[in-house]
Amino acid sequence: MRVEKVTSVDVAKLAGVSQSAVSRVFTPGASVSPKMAEKVLKAAQELGYRPNVLARSLITGRSRIIGLVVAYLENQFYPDALEKLSTALQAHGYHILVFMVSNDDDSVDKVMGELLDYQVDGIITASVGMSNALAARCAAVGVPVVLFNRGQDDERLNQVTSNNFEGGRKIAEFLVAGGHRKIAHIAGWSGSSTGRDREAGLRAGLKAAGIDVAVCIDGMYNRETASAAAREIFSAADRPDAVFVGNDHMAFAVMDVLRFELKLDVPGDVSVVGYDDVPLASWPAYDLTTLRQPSNRMVEATVSTLLGWIEEGSNDVQKIQIDGPLMIRGSARVPEGWPDERL
Amino acid sequence: MRVEKVTSVDVAKLAGVSQSAVSRVFTPGASVSPKMAEKVLKAAQELGYRPNVLARSLITGRSRIIGLVVAYLENQFYPDALEKLSTALQAHGYHILVFMVSNDDDSVDKVMGELLDYQVDGIITASVGMSNALAARCAAVGVPVVLFNRGQDDERLNQVTSNNFEGGRKIAEFLVAGGHRKIAHIAGWSGSSTGRDREAGLRAGLKAAGIDVAVCIDGMYNRETASAAAREIFSAADRPDAVFVGNDHMAFAVMDVLRFELKLDVPGDVSVVGYDDVPLASWPAYDLTTLRQPSNRMVEATVSTLLGWIEEGSNDVQKIQIDGPLMIRGSARVPEGWPDERL
DNA sequence: GAACTTTCTGCATACGTATGCAAACTGAAG
DNA sequence: CTTCAGTTTGCATACGTATGCAGAAAGTTC
Structure with missing residues (x-):
C-alpha cells in the first residue's frame, strides 16, 4: 500500500542539478534560467513529481x-x-x-x-x-x-x-404599507447578533408608524421551534395578519403550519416575510417574500x-x-404602487 | 502580525527536558513516566504549546x-x-x-x-x-x-x-400497483451510474408488468432541465398519469411545474415519485413520495x-x-393495502 | 546488594522543501 | 582581453516534529 514518494531530491538527481534548483523551478518568481527550467520540468514530468504542500508550509509558514x-x-x-x-x-x-x-x-x-x-x-x-x-x-x-x-x-x-437592522426596518415599512397593523415576529435566535438586529430593525420600523409588535417569539433558527411558535401565535382567535420570520429556513416551516395545519391562506389570511432569499424561497411552492442577503x-x-x-x-x-433588497413575491400582500427594488 | 510560534523545543527548555520527551508526551502510546508527563504538560500549558500538525505529518506521512x-x-x-x-x-x-x-x-x-x-x-x-x-x-x-x-x-x-437498480424497480412496482399504466421518467443524468441504474431498475420493473416507459427524458440532475422536461411531457393531451423523477431535487421542480404552471393536481392528475428523501421531501409543501437513500x-x-x-x-x-425503503407520502397515489416499509 | 529485567530518557537523525549566501557563470562595455 | 554588473547555481541550513538506538534509571528477584 504505502508507496515511495518522489521528492525534489529525486528530480534533482535525475536532472543532474541541485535540490535548490528544483525548488526554485517550482517557486513562482524565483531566478531560474530557461534551460534549467526545461531540464527540471522534464525530469519532474517523468517521475510524476509534485511539490509537497505540507513540507512547503513548514518552511514558509503558510x-x-x-x-x-x-x-x-x-x-x-x-x-x-x-x-x-x-x-x-x-x-x-x-x-x-x-x-x-x-x-x-x-x-x-x-x-x-x-x-x-x-x-x-x-x-x-x-x-x-x-x-x-x-x-x-x-x-x-x-x-x-x-x-x-x-x-x-x-x-x-x-x-x-x-x-440586518435596516433589513428589519424595511420589512416593517413594507408590512405597514400593506395595511397590516397586527404584526407578529418569530425571531432569529436571540443569542445571535443577526437575530437581535433584525428584531430591533423591525421594532424601530413599526414604532415609526406608531405600532408595536403584536407578539414575538424566539424561533431559535430552528424549524420545530418556529413551527411551534406559529401554532401558538396563529391558533388564537384574534391572530395577527402578518408575520416576519427571522430567516427563510424557519419561514418555510411557518408557512407549512399556516397552510397545512391551520388551513390559513397565505397571503390572504396572513402575510409571511422571511430573511435570506435562499434559492428555495423563489420556488413556486413557497414563493416567499424575503429580504435578500447578497x-x-x-x-x-x-x-x-x-x-x-x-x-x-x-x-x-x-x-x-x-444592504440587500426586499424580494417581493407572493407570500405577502403587496402595497399599492410599492416600488420593486429588484429592478 | 506574524508572531513567534511556540515549539516543542521551547517547552523542552522550560521544562528542562529533551525535545523528544515533549514529543512523546504528546504522542499517545509513547513511553513516558508520570512525573515527566506532568512537568511537560505544565510547561506546555504555560506557553500555550500545541503540536504542529503539519510538521507531524511530514514525519509520520499521515x-x-x-x-x-x-x-x-x-x-x-x-x-x-x-x-x-x-x-x-x-x-x-x-x-x-x-x-x-x-x-x-x-x-x-x-x-x-x-x-x-x-x-x-x-x-x-x-x-x-x-x-x-x-x-x-x-x-x-x-x-x-x-x-x-x-x-x-x-x-x-x-x-x-x-x-439504485432495486430502488427504481421498487418504484415501478409501486406505481403499477397504484394502477398507473402510462408512466413517464425524468431521468437522472445518463452520464452517471446512479441515473442509469435507477432508469434500468424502473424499466425492468415495468417490463415485469408488461409495460414500457411512456416517455423518458434526461433531466441532468438539473432543475431547469427537469422543468422543461415536465412541461414537454405533461402539456400533451394524452399525458402520462405518473412520473418517476431521478432525484428529489428535480422532483420539486417538476411538482412546481405541474401544479403552478400546468394547474394539474398532484397526486390527483399525476403521481410523482422522487429519489433520495432529502429533508425537504417531508415538508408538507411537497410531501414527496420518494425512495430513501439512507x-x-x-x-x-x-x-x-x-x-x-x-x-x-x-x-x-x-x-x-x-437498500433503502420507499417513503410513502402524499405526492403519489397509494395502492390499496400497500405495506409501509418504514414501519 | 548483586544480577537481571523493564521502563524511561536523551542523542541524533530524518521528513521534503525554501532561502541567504557566496561562488560560478554570462554578457556587455571599455 | 579585462573589468564589472547582473544573473544563475549549489551549498548549507532551517522549519517543527517523531523515532531507532543506546544508555540511564527504576524495579524485581534471589
Missing part, C-alpha cells in the same frame, strides 16, 4: 488552508455560501478545511483549537460566534478571523453581515478581507454591512 | 486530512452528507478539505492534483467520477478513494451507493471503508450497495 467553522448546513443559506467561498478561495490557491460544531462556546473552542493545530492561514466562521479567550488566541498566533453572517463586539474580529457580495467581502490580512499584512479590522 | 470533492451543494442531499461525513470523520480525528469542481474530467483531474499535493490520507468524491488516469495516480501514491453516491467500473475505486448508513460505510484502508492497511476494494 499553509494555504482556510478553516471554516460552521454549525449546521440544513439552512440552505450555508451550503450556498460554502460553495461560493470555496470556489472563490480556490481561485486564489486556498482551500477550505471544514469543521462542524454545535453552537456552544465549548464546542467551538475545542474545534478551533484543532483548527489552529493545522496552521491555517485564516478562519471563517459561518454563523458562529467565539469566546473572547479564543479571539485572543487567534490574534496571538496571528491568524485572522472573519465572522460570516454574525456580528460580535470584539475589536479583533472582522465581520461581514447584511445590514451572498455573492458577502463572500467577496469575506475573501478580500481575509486575503488582505494574509497576503498584504493588513491589520485594520473590517466590520462590513451589505 | 496528514489526517481527507479530501472531499463535490460538484454542487444545491441538491440538499450533499450538504446533508457533507455534514455527516465531516462529523463522523472529526470523531476519528480527521478533517475534511473541500474541493468544489464542475462535473467534467478536466476540472476533476486538475483539482485532484491539488488534493494530492496536500498529502491527503484519503479521498471521497460525492457524486463525481474520475478518469482512469487519475484513479491510477491515486493508487500509485497509495491514497484510497471512495466514490460516494456514484459507481464506476474501476477495480481500484471503492464505492458506496444505494441500491445517508447515515452510506456515510458510515464510507467512513469505515476509508479508515480501513488508512489505518488497517486494508486493500480490498469495496463496492457497497445499501
